[in-house]
Amino acid sequence: MEDGLVEAIIEPHQGQENQRHIPTDRPALFASESAGGAKWRVDAYQLISYEVSLCAGLLDPADPTLATAGSVASESPRRLVVVDAQVNALYGARIRQYFSARAIAYELCVINAHERVKTMDSVFRIVSSMDGFGVVRRREPVIAIGGGVLTDLVGLAASLYRRSTPYVRVPTTLIGMVDAGIGAKTGVNFRQHKNRLGSYHPSAVTLVDPTFLGTLSPRHVRNGLAEVLKIALIKDVELFELLAKHGARLVSERMQYVGSADDGSAADEVLRRSILGMLEELQPNLWEHQLQRLVDYGHSFSPTIEMAALPELLHGEAVSLDMALSVVLAHSRGMLSATDLDRALGVLRDLELPTWHRVCTPQLLASALADTVKHRDGQQLLPLTAGIGAARFVNDIAADELDQALAVLTDDAAFTGAGGQHG
Amino acid sequence: MEDGLVEAIIEPHQGQENQRHIPTDRPALFASESAGGAKWRVDAYQLISYEVSLCAGLLDPADPTLATAGSVASESPRRLVVVDAQVNALYGARIRQYFSARAIAYELCVINAHERVKTMDSVFRIVSSMDGFGVVRRREPVIAIGGGVLTDLVGLAASLYRRSTPYVRVPTTLIGMVDAGIGAKTGVNFRQHKNRLGSYHPSAVTLVDPTFLGTLSPRHVRNGLAEVLKIALIKDVELFELLAKHGARLVSERMQYVGSADDGSAADEVLRRSILGMLEELQPNLWEHQLQRLVDYGHSFSPTIEMAALPELLHGEAVSLDMALSVVLAHSRGMLSATDLDRALGVLRDLELPTWHRVCTPQLLASALADTVKHRDGQQLLPLTAGIGAARFVNDIAADELDQALAVLTDDAAFTGAGGQHG
Numbered sequence: 073m074e075d076g077l078v079e080a081i082i083e084p085h086q087g088q089e090n091q092r093h094i095p096t097d098r099p100a101l102f103a104s105e106s107a108g109g110a111k112w113r114v115d116a117y118q119l120i121s122y123e124v125s126l127c128a129g130l131l132d133p134a135d136p137t138l139a140t141a142g143s144v145a146s147e148s149p150r151r152l153v154v155v156d157a158q159v160n161a162l163y164g165a166r167i168r169q170y171f172s173a174r175a176i177a178y179e180l181c182v183i184n185a186h187e188r189v190k191t192m193d194s195v196f197r198i199v200s201s202m203d204g205f206g207v208v209r210r211r212e213p214v215i216a217i218g219g220g221v222l223t224d225l226v227g228l229a230a231s232l233y234r235r236s237t238p239y240v241r242v243p244t245t246l247i248g249m250v251d252a253g254i255g256a257k258t259g260v261n262f263r264q265h266k267n268r269l270g271s272y273h274p275s276a277v278t279l280v281d282p283t284f285l286g287t288l289s290p291r292h293v294r295n296g297l298a299e300v301l302k303i304a305l306i307k308d309v310e311l312f313e314l315l316a317k318h319g320a321r322l323v324s325e326r327m328q329y330v331g332s333a334d335d336g337s338a339a340d341e342v343l344r345r346s347i348l349g350m351l352e353e354l355q356p357n358l359w360e361h362q363l364q365r366l367v368d369y370g371h372s373f374s375p376t377i378e379m380a381a382l383p384e385l386l387h388g389e390a391v392s393l394d395m396a397l398s399v400v401l402a403h404s405r406g407m408l409s410a411t412d413l414d415r416a417l418g419v420l421r422d423l424e425l426p427t428w429h430r431v432c433t434p435q436l437l438a439s440a441l442a443d444t445v446k447h448r449d450g451q452q453l454l455p456l457t458a459g460i461g462a463a464r465f466v467n468d469i470a471a472d473e474l475d476q477a478l479a480v481l482t483d484d485a486a487f488t489g490a491g492g493q494h495g
Numbered sequence: 496m497e498d499g500l501v502e503a504i505i506e507p508h509q510g511q512e513n514q515r516h517i518p519t520d521r522p523a524l525f526a527s528e529s530a531g532g533a534k535w536r537v538d539a540y541q542l543i544s545y546e547v548s549l550c551a552g553l554l555d556p557a558d559p560t561l562a563t564a565g566s567v568a569s570e571s572p573r574r575l576v577v578v579d580a581q582v583n584a585l586y587g588a589r590i591r592q593y594f595s596a597r598a599i600a601y602e603l604c605v606i607n608a609h610e611r612v613k614t615m616d617s618v619f620r621i622v623s624s625m626d627g628f629g630v631v632r633r634r635e636p637v638i639a640i641g642g643g644v645l646t647d648l649v650g651l652a653a654s655l656y657r658r659s660t661p662y663v664r665v666p667t668t669l670i671g672m673v674d675a676g677i678g679a680k681t682g683v684n685f686r687q688h689k690n691r692l693g694s695y696h697p698s699a700v701t702l703v704d705p706t707f708l709g710t711l712s713p714r715h716v717r718n719g720l721a722e723v724l725k726i727a728l729i730k731d732v733e734l735f736e737l738l739a740k741h742g743a744r745l746v747s748e749r750m751q752y753v754g755s756a757d758d759g760s761a762a763d764e765v766l767r768r769s770i771l772g773m774l775e776e777l778q779p780n781l782w783e784h785q786l787q788r789l790v791d792y793g794h795s796f797s798p799t800i801e802m803a804a805l806p807e808l809l810h811g812e813a814v815s816l817d818m819a820l821s822v823v824l825a826h827s828r829g830m831l832s833a834t835d836l837d838r839a840l841g842v843l844r845d846l847e848l849p850t851w852h853r854v855c856t857p858q859l860l861a862s863a864l865a866d867t868v869k870h871r872d873g874q875q876l877l878p879l880t881a882g883i884g885a886a887r888f889v890n891d892i893a894a895d896e897l898d899q900a901l902a903v904l905t906d907d908a909a910f911t912g913a914g915g916q917h918g
Binding site: 271 | 523524526528531532535536537538539540541543544546547548549550551579615619621622626629632633650655656657658659680682686688690691692694695697708739744767770771774777778779782793798869871873914
């Protein structure tokens with residue numbers, strides 16, 4: 073442990089902790105036999121351990137972090153590097169220089185990753201590269217450099233290849249750094265269903281280098297701030313205040329000035345609070361055995377909205393539409409004051425995130441909720457804000473309640489002209 | 496616990512037990528932060544628990560076992576049932592009667608499952624059925640009825656669908672009952688590589704009904720006995736004696752008379768010993784964190800052999816070729832006496848399992864070993880018998896040693912006419 077570091081041990085949530093339930097006195101293999109039949113039960117525990125590091129300057133050839141992440145040192149290191157096409161255009165030369173300078177036998181696989189090609193065919197392209205490169209089972213983690221779609225695709229390929237091979241994530245978008253790139257989920261769309269196929273397979277290490285955000289478009293910064301706002305609304309009122317105060321500037325500055333907390337930009341604190349908040353929610357429920365998940369906030373209607381509007385809406389924009397609906401629903405139930413409703417919608421507008429979109433019809437929202445109920449094993453389990461920074465689950469949203477909430481946002485959009493614009 | 500049942504608690508192997516390594520005093524989420532960077536580590540434990548039951552008469556409408564396996568009782572139960580085409584031809588009417596009689600809203604998805612269509616396309620067919628049926632996330636386990644290919648396909652589909660949905664396996668072949676249907680692995684072939692893509696996702700319950708074997712072809716009974724012989728050779732000399740004494744009769748009787756241990760057919764004991772032996776090996780190493788696996792016996796050269804000979808060899812036949820090679824290698828290293836070598840090859844011949852095949856060239860075996868070394872993270876980790884019923888791992892099989900072992904079997908086949916025949 074280096075000097076000057078602040079260590080914190082975060083306790084799992086009450087009632088969700090999985091460690092306390094490990095019945096260590098239970099036999100691992102239990103057999104009961106009789107003349108007429110027999111029964112065996114197999115119990116096995118898997119420990120999944122992964123790291124998220126915030127560290128600038130990853131592509132500096134003097135920095136061994138990226139070269140050594142997720143594996144033991146090797147005399148003749150080899151790496152397959154899967155890079156998003158846009159990242160390759162911006163950083164390809166530096167990525168090549170980095171691996172060459174560190175004497176790593178590498179191969180680059182460039183994927184034009186976006187939501188419409190978030191499919192098994194793209195996973196097969198990555199698997200074919202792994203196969204061609206001859207990835208060894210444990211010692212040659214595949215390195216994924218790109219946004220959330222790219223890291224989800226590489227994650228699923230790595231999960232399936234030899235039934236799981238290690239990989240390393242380098243998210244280059246804000247949404248990747250605070251959401252897609254730091255959890256356990258991988259996934260692809262199937263038919264019209266968002267992330268219908270996937271696995272739980274976190275990368276051994278995620279390296280978050282905020283300097284990548286310097287080349288991100290403002291729209292994609294906003295897209296990431298939507299997931300930051302989600303964490304703020306459900307559990308972190310201070311994070312909400314930071315967004316309310318600095319949101320527009322974080323976009324225009326592209327979240328730079330990370331690492332210097334006293335410059336007033338707040339970027340550093342926003343990033344740290346978002347990552348920690350997300351990991352706190354994921355850790356006790358990594359495999360989603362508990363289907364009542366706070367981080368599903370903004371993700372009850374949005375999967376269907378996003379797929380219906382494809383390719384128009386980014387993921388965070390669809391989540392914003394869902395959050396707008398959710399705060400109106402919470403207000404109509406008396407769970408959120410009029411002031412807090414206005415503040416929440418105000419932050420969405422400050423961030424130029426949509427609060428309404430023409431695909432959001434009563435019919436679409438009803439079918440979105442029906443699909444989510446299947447996904448939550450027959451219940452709505454809809455998280456709604458109980459004041460800003462806290463949340464409760466509801467199970468009884470009625471069709472007319474949903475229609476009325478939508479009408480509020482539709483009228484509002486007609487009046488203010490909000491919704492659907494992309495900076 | 497019913498009267499008359501014998502309970503046994505099986506201790507995990509020395510040195511492989513995973514439970515004793517659970518560091519319960521380690522924090523679940525650990526954070527260290529400084530001005531320049533931050534690091535978070537997420538630890539999470541997953542408990543996987545599954546059952547294997549030996550129970551005859553599953554399709555008797557009076558027996559609730561199949562209808563209730565893997566789920567809580569429901570007022571309006573629904574099940575998607577994925578059935579192999581051959582099983583459907585033989586048992587389809589009884590399967591329909593069973594679910595109708597038990598008032599379960601079911602749908603049958605019939606798949607012509609065999610090694611050449613053990614591909615992602617077949618998985619997609621099953622996933623589409625799941626999607627069309629609208630499988631709810633946790634309460635409606637998909638039921639898979641068929642051989643090892645069918646249960647592997649359904650297992651992967653269930654693993655990927657919503658990132659894991661439960662399923663139930665009803666293996667109808669012997670190899671399914673003692674091997675493919677009772678472990679955690681799912682998989683499909685990719686390009687020329689056997690099971691290159693897959694996951695670890697055991698069914699909640701596997702129901703082993705040996706009466707299905709009554710309609711199995713002798714060739715497929717032999718195919719399953721090859722995996723039984725594997726367990727016998729590496730760890731169970733008594734099982735080996737049973738095969739040596741009763742092997743041919745087990746084939747002609749199709750493993751019937753299970754449940755009446757004193758009739759001398761030995762089928763019941765062979766089935767129980769094989770299942771228990773396999774589960775004992777799998778439990779402490781369900782996710783293959785340890786790549787030194789006894790159950791890889793007969794599976795070092797066979798994946799490449801099987802794919803090269805496709806569709807000629809069944810899985811167990813390819814495993815037999817590998818086991819023949821392995822006993823010759825063990826003998827040449829002084830690990831197996833001449834008598835035991837003859838006995839092992841004798842059982843293979845009694846069972847009419849092949850000991851040589853024309854695709855087994857020195858070149859093919861060399862490339863098979865090279866691929867296996869990648870799969871075992873850079874080492875051979877080749878299990879070889881150390882006497883019958885015990886095994887050791889070797890890491891230094893040389894090319895000429897392999898060539899000589901092959902030559903022994905080639906000469907032998909030329910002399911006896913053995914190898915390649917299928918009853």
